Amino acid sequence: MSSTLICPHCTAELVKTEQRTFQCESNHSFDLSKEGYLNLLPVNKKKSKEPGDNELMIAARREFLEEGNYDPLVASIKDLLTQELRFEKKDFLALDAGCGEGYYSEHALKKASAKAIVLGTDISKYAVKNAAKKYKNNLYFVSSIYNMPVASDSMDVILSVFSPIKPTEFKRILNHKGFLIVVSPAENHMKQLAELIYNSFRPHEHKIVEEMPDSFDHYLSKRTTFDIVIKSSATLQALHKMTPYYYNTSKEGQEKVTNCSTMKVTCDFHISVFKKASAQ
Ligand SMILES: C[S@@+](CC[C@H](N)C(=O)[O-])C[C@H]1O[C@@H](n2cnc3c(N)ncnc32)[C@H](O)[C@@H]1O
Numbered sequence: 001m002s003s004t005l006i007c008p009h010c011t012a013e014l015v016k017t018e019q020r021t022f023q024c025e026s027n028h029s030f031d032l033s034k035e036g037y038l039n040l041l042p043v044n045k046k047k048s049k050e051p052g053d054n055e056l057m058i059a060a061r062r063e064f065l066e067e068g069n070y071d072p073l074v075a076s077i078k079d080l081l082t083q084e085l086r087f088e089k090k091d092f093l094a095l096d097a098g099c100g101e102g103y104y105s106e107h108a109l110k111k112a113s114a115k116a117i118v119l120g121t122d123i124s125k126y127a128v129k130n131a132a133k134k135y136k137n138n139l140y141f142v143s144s145i146y147n148m149p150v151a152s153d154s155m156d157v158i159l160s161v162f163s164p165i166k167p168t169e170f171k172r173i174l175n176h177k178g179f180l181i182v183v184s185p186a187e188n189h190m191k192q193l194a195e196l197i198y199n200s201f202r203p204h205e206h207k208i209v210e211e212m213p214d215s216f217d218h219y220l221s222k223r224t225t226f227d228i229v230i231k232s233s234a235t236l237q238a239l240h241k242m243t244p245y246y247y248n249t250s251k252e253g254q255e256k257v258t259n260c261s262t263m264k265v266t267c268d269f270h271i272s273v274f275k276k277a278s279a280q
């Protein structure tokens with residue numbers, strides 16, 4: 001791991017010492033927390049006191065994902081890695097950028113190959129803490145995807161699931177053979193939930209491929225669509241809390257969610273894969 005993480009203050013390599021500490025040649029040092037994660041977000045780079053998803057959203061995400069509700073998406077990402085991109089049984093270094101509570105880093109990246117080395121980063125301390133506590137084989141650190149403490153040309157795979165993307169930073173850390181995988185909502189994602197809350201639904205627009213700068217070549221795209229049947233009010237509320245709708249729901253909309261205990265919801269995703277443009 002020594003040549004992968006770099007110091008957020010001086011960009012020199014971070015090396016793990018015998019203690020639970022990572023250190024650079026200028027003696028900037030970072031201790032692993034008791035849960036096993038590193039905080040590599042300098043205080044002066046924090047835009048708010050507690051950036052990223054809060055505890056409530058992270059807990060909701062974990063509850064919902066652990067029920068297996070998005071497992072067809074996880075299987076699609078894993079199949080992409082093992083079959084189309086041929087990483088099965090291979091050594092590869094992967095970063096889950098905007099990893100949340102870690103579900104995809106473990107179930108899609110780590111499970112794609114026993115030899116995978118998986119890193120995960122998120123700007124939310126709660127996200128990273130929960131990921132590190134549960135998935136001990138992977139290394140999680142707090143940082144912003146806009147300025148990652150990751151060495152240039154180091155990654156074979158970057159995965160971004162429903163998280164902010166920063167193409168220049170992704171291009172810097174991806175190696176020349178590497179793949180960037182971006183998962184984003186497709187047209188009908190969460191249609192029925194929006195209809196319940198707002199009495200209407202505006203289909204999602206998909207612009208990831210169009211908006212990706214020329215420094216990336218589009219390699220392939222897949223669409224994964226499935227329905228889930230929510231069978232309890234608790235699950236529906238967990239789903240609601242992990243969507244951006246939660247903070248744009250009126251009191252009346254919230255009551256409708258609370259009073260609804262069963263619903264079929266369409267889950268609709270684009271998985272877009274890019275490589276660094278060969279001429280770059
Ligand atoms: C919709 S969640 C997706 C989390 C995870 N990939 C999943 O699908 O379960 C978006 C995540 O991006 C994180 N995030 C937001 N801004 C970020 C930034 N600048 N750098 C890193 N992570 C960020 C949030 O804290 C949150 O965990």
Ligand SMILES: [Zn+2]
Pocket residue numbers: 007008009010011012024025026027028
């Ligand atoms: Zn340093």
